[in-house]
Amino acid sequence: MTDKEFNICVDDYSDGVYRFIVKNIRNKEDARDIVQTAFEKLWINREKVEMLKAKSYLFTVAYHQMIDQIRKKKNVVMTDTFDENANASSQGNQELKQILLHAINNLNPTQKCLILLKDYEGYSYQEIGEIMQLSESQVKVYLHRARLILKNRLTQLEKISA
């Protein structure tokens, strides 16, 4: 990879990597640091990484950096419970998108990453598996489980609003 190609990667993927990280850890400063680290590693290994694999490489590095940071700070809530009172209070005030984001934030980190990589970046199961070091079937099962959780939350919300 030439320096020109590298800078094209910055233009094309930096926002996506940043979005993926900042949605997970909800801290702009930390997300910027992780993106910086990911592109630093890509620059160091630019002779080994092909242009076509650059996006996957960036997300993989960023994902692992984020996991390390989560383990250090332990700032991610691992609970899967849904606060119905909070949901009821937000019913009249917030839109469906905000409720969905709230529900996504209550998913476990793996499910949250899967949703973000799939919906924001449009990665295939295989690509997500490469980034997160999971098999394609694991990605499929975990992602479907996360979707069902979100669907149940939204169904509960619709029932309450109705």
Place this chain on the structure above:
Amino acid sequence: MINENNYEPFFLSYIDNELSAAERAAVEAFVLTYPQYAAELTVFEKTKLAPTNIEMEDKIFLYRFSEMEASLDSDFKASLYKKEAILRKPFFSRNTSSIAISIAALFILFFGLKFMVPSESSSIKSVATTLLKETEIKPATDIVKNEKSNLSLNNTSNALQTVFANNKIQIAKNAAPPTENTDNKSIGTVLDASSMGTNNITATNNEKSMDINTIATTTDSYTETTNIQATPLEQINTTPLLPTAYKEIDTDESERVINIGMLEIDGASFRGITRGITSRFSALLKRNKTEKEK
């Protein structure tokens, strides 16, 4: 194919865009066939996040150019290295030198006391030898010889008696014992011996000489015990007796004077100095120990 029992995984794969075109068409046909499941597919579609326009700030810092990686020649770079002067720690620090000095001082004091100050037993010996030299004890055999010379075979019993009487008196006069009890006893024995000698004077000359020998032995033993100067009988009347010198041995440790070479040091003050040195030395060791622990 998709049916009412397995529609859910198809719906999930449909919204994840993981189905082939034929499978997607089958799902859409299924929803048209069973409209009651259309609402469920709509809910699944709602679980998808809409794309956002979040952008990375300060993206400019991510750009890289090859010129940024330009590096200097290795030889030139080597010439830029600087080495900080290594500060060598002195072999003897302040603490170690003070400890060494104090140990050396203690050694010197110890050996000085050991070799320069005479011990009690040696002082008693030296006093005894000087006393012996001063009193000049002469062996009892001399007395016997003198007596033999004085006592010839032709002497009469009266002459012998007078000689013995003189001898007794002189012994009694010369006897200046340090203690009265021992002296009285020894003098008594002498008197008994002399009286025995007078009783046997009437016997033969050989018997007389034997008696004299017995007297001589008694006087010899007396001189050994009391350190009386025994002089020949001829000189007893003529030479004056030397006064006996006694020297007190100082056994009180508190008033003892310590001699180190030409110096005379008071024992009490010297002990005070040594105690002070040892207490400071122990305090120094404790302080070093605590510093090491810290």
